[in-house]
Amino acid sequence: MTSLISPEDLIARLGDPNLVLLDASWYMPADPRDPEAEFETAHLPGTKRFDFDGKIKDHDSDLPHMMPTPETFEAAARALGISAGSQIVIYDGAGIFAAPRAWWMFKAMGHDAVSVLNGGLPAWKDAGGPIETGPETAATPGDFTASPATERLASAEDVLKAVNGQAGQPTAIVDARGAPRFEGSQPEPRPGLRSGHMPGARNIPFDQVLTDGKYRDAEDIRNIWAAAGLPDQGRVIASCGSGVTASVLALAAESAGLPTVTVYDGSWSEWGQESRSELPVTTGAA
Known part of the structure; x- marks a missing residue:
């Protein structure tokens, strides 16, 4: 299938x-x-x-x-x-x-x-x-x-290694939230969360890979991937608010013939917690 x-x-x-x-x-x-x-x-x-x-x-x-x-x-x-x-x-x-x-x-x-x-x-x-x-x-x-299939699922520790360049292979992070939340100019809808994104993350709001409620074609998705600075080889970890729209990007990549995207299950609901100061947050554009 x-x-x-x-x-x-x-x-x-x-x-x-x-x-x-x-x-x-x-x-x-x-x-x-x-x-x-x-x-x-x-x-x-x-x-x-x-x-x-x-x-x-x-x-x-x-x-x-x-x-x-x-x-x-x-x-x-x-x-x-x-x-x-x-x-x-x-x-x-x-x-x-x-x-x-x-x-x-x-x-x-x-x-x-x-x-x-x-x-x-x-x-x-x-x-x-x-x-x-x-x-x-x-x-x-x-x-x-x-x-x-462990290559499909990332933890906070996996993402932190990627942020610090310690993942053992080149690893990019892509965030599926809208630009205002990613940049930190709009507060998170869940209480107790910091605003911003992981250092070095790229931003593809999930609705960019959709049109009229359906996925865009493969060429459009590959172009969106490239415009965000994401590699067409190597590891990509997707994040979002709680792991739902990160999965939209993971399916977009698979439908376009791009490498398997790993989903950070906890996403911003974990990373952005005010109590998790060991997980760095930055603001501004990608």
Whole structure:
């Protein structure tokens, strides 16, 4: 499977016994949308809810929707009916926003047969795709086995080594937040966080790789990458507010044939904490 699938191609694959559809909709706390209520109003046939903010997360972490342990993730995936041979397609109600986070989680847990519906639920409706209503139906448990791909996931310590030039290989950092937050001229929406960015980080606001709720084509994404000063070889670590829109950039890179992007799971919700003075912060343009 490719990293992105069009509504038309997915319509043609409906009925495939290996196909598993997941709704990973999530919205910023200030957004009044309710993903659970919206799911019952309209979802793709046979879709299951993939709730990475309330359920499939590290419940012992104070940080928002952090990656759970492999054991927890494996159990959740099996409960959704996912097996080793499953071909997963993930979408969200915004078009492209939260689905790449779930895509990245499966990639980081070693499942490569996973795609994101380009344009999400809005594009599906525009293409005339069938819609179901009501709660999700129970799944027959699968046999998914988590096999973590460590190159997909970065910790604060990994990012600090990159900032200090101690990563062992050339490593660039890219931040998916908007320019005002990146530059430190706009306060963070979460309390207790400093403003600014990691020293040496580049800035690609996640919406730059999108157009009309879909990903731009590969050439546009490669040009955006180059304009930000990011290499087309070597390691790139993506960060954002809490690891969601960093995943949008990770999927953009994969769809454009660029090297695998590592996502810093804690992102600014961890790095920017006022109590973490050992994690340096700077302000101004990239």
